[in-house]
Amino acid sequence: MGSASSMLTQYDIELVQEHCNYLFGQQEIVCLYKRFCQLDRNAKGFISADEFLSVPEFAMNPISQRLIKMVDGLNFKDFVAFLSAFSAKATLPQKIEMLIFLTIDNLYSMFEKISLR
Incomplete structure (x- = not known):
């Protein structure tokens, strides 16, 4: 799964559908892939926290942190x-x-902070 939407094969789409328990249709996955590629500015194959925070809806979410x-x-x-x-x-x-x-992640973070004191 490369950085261009043309690199998303039918096999890739089916693997992703299986991985997400078929909650997204094939066309939705293609749209998500295009958005993923837009967010992955350096074509690294993954999205950093900073890249995610560039999405206003995500950054404004009260639990975004x-x-x-x-x-x-x-x-x-x-x-x-x-x-x-x-x-x-x-x-x-x-x-x-x-x-x-x-x-669980939040409790773990709180425990780490307490342990450091």
Whole structure:
């Protein structure tokens, strides 16, 4: 999965669909890939936290600072899997799994801060 949308093959699309539990259709994945390539300014194959924060909707999100830890360094396949938790098609257990991960990560960060004191 390279930096140009022409490099996204049918096989790649199917792999990504499987990775995100088929919460996105093929055309949605192509659109997400184009957006991913726009965000991946240096064509590194992953998106940095700074690149994610260039999306106004993400930067304005009240939990963006917690989410940023999850998205820093995501490749395209993991980018789509991350976004799938926010899809209208995501089931309640899938959304809860994301919330649990955020909560555990937040508790771990708090524990680290306390340990450093």
